[in-house]
Amino acid sequence: MEDDDPSHQAFATGTLDSALQKKHHDMLERLSARHQARKSDSPDSSSSSSSSTLESTSSFLARFADSKRSIESRIVESRLASSSADSSKLKSDLAEISLVIANLEKLLAENSYFLPSYEVRSSLKVVSDLKQSLDSLSSELVPKKKFSFKTKSSSTKPESKPPEIKKPDFVSLPKVPVRDSPGFRNKHKETLVKSFKGSSIGEFTLSDLDSCRVELTGTVNALFLHRLKSCNVYTGPVIGSILIDDVEDCVLVLASHQIRIHCAKKSDFYLRVRSRPIIEDSNGVRFAPYSLDYSGIEEDLKKAGLEEETKSWANVDDFLWLRAVQSPNWSVLPEEERLYPVSISGDDGDS
Incomplete structure (x- = not known):
């Protein structure tokens, strides 16, 4: 055995x-x-x-x-x-x-x-x-077990056949753990404002938010979004990466060198990104160009190396769609449905 x-x-x-x-x-x-x-x-x-x-x-x-x-x-x-x-x-x-x-x-x-x-x-x-x-x-x-005949006994349960191990056709990206970093967590129907100007914060987390409006100005090295529902998120440029896990019915205006999106549903992403956005386990997501304005944003974009619009926002990689045709899980947001440039104040709020 x-x-x-x-x-x-x-x-x-x-x-x-x-x-x-x-x-x-x-x-x-x-x-x-x-x-x-x-x-x-x-x-x-x-x-x-x-x-x-x-x-x-x-x-x-x-x-x-x-x-x-x-x-x-x-x-x-x-x-x-x-x-x-x-x-x-x-x-x-x-x-x-x-x-x-x-x-x-x-x-x-x-x-x-x-x-x-x-x-x-x-x-x-x-x-x-x-x-x-x-x-x-x-x-x-540890050589493989040699084959041998066994006599079944009515007093014992028959030996179960080991389950067959099936190799999946695709390996999912590892899920991103929730970071123990400064951020906004466990909020409902609140307006959350944070300025990173003059701050030493390297990473920032938005987690377990429901029906909130989030305004982040200035630059930060990395941004993590977890379990957001019916939220509007407007952020200044992120120098490194934005990692998103489990968002639904959200509008997200984001700028970063790379953006990875896991488990997003019925959400619109307005992006400025240097590389192709990555989605996985997502559906009903739409993409449009970055549309944010606040005092000093041009300086922040230059600091983050994101002053140039590369149009990478429209070249999305769906890691769970392997066919040659475009994935049905995402689309380009029609121009007539897009937001006009959104202006935010940048005044700091409670953190």
Whole structure:
């Protein structure tokens, strides 16, 4: 009954990720590659923003390297101990290593939005190599169970057939966790105003808002939107990325180098973006050009490297639509239905 061993099941789950590595690699690389335009095209970006990004990258790489060395050591130790370890203990060790590799891959996914594209490629290669090493060790030390006939007994339940593992045709982007950063949370029918001018805030979060109007002016490094319903959101330029998860019946006026949208329904996006917007698990979403005005917005757009309109807002990538024709999940918002330029004050409110 080795197939019923929880450790074996955990390891089988880990090896499924290895089979999907290539597509996962392509998506994460595309998601992060856009972010690099900021460094070459934003000479007016503040030195504090640059140092903050470098510090985050350095911290991630140090943590990633430590985890890589630890996993490699555990693989070597398992190989050396295989001659004396029993089968159950060996499979348990391999399952634990598989889980650690999965956590390392999750760490990379969660931080890919600010990492240089070459660092993402290199890190993905490391994860792929670690999975391959573990798979090779598993094949060598835990051979497949030999076939044997079993006599069924009326007093016991028949042995259930292990479920067939089906490889999906597509791998979803990793969902973005809610950040513990400054922001507006758990508000209903309120007007929420925040200015980032003169602020040291690097990331800002909008979470669990219902029927709210949000006005953000100035620049911020990253913006996260989670669980918004029937909201109007107007933001100044974001130097890095905007990551959106679970919005419905919203109007969002946003500017950023890259924008990723997960699980959006019946919402309109007015965007200025340097790369193709990404949608996933979304439907009924419409896109139009950025239409926001406030005192100092031209200076903020220049600071963020977004002064030029690239018209990328109309070139949307639907990661769950693989056909050659355009996805039916999004459309261009007809001109006669678009908002006129929206003016906001930029006066700071409660945060």
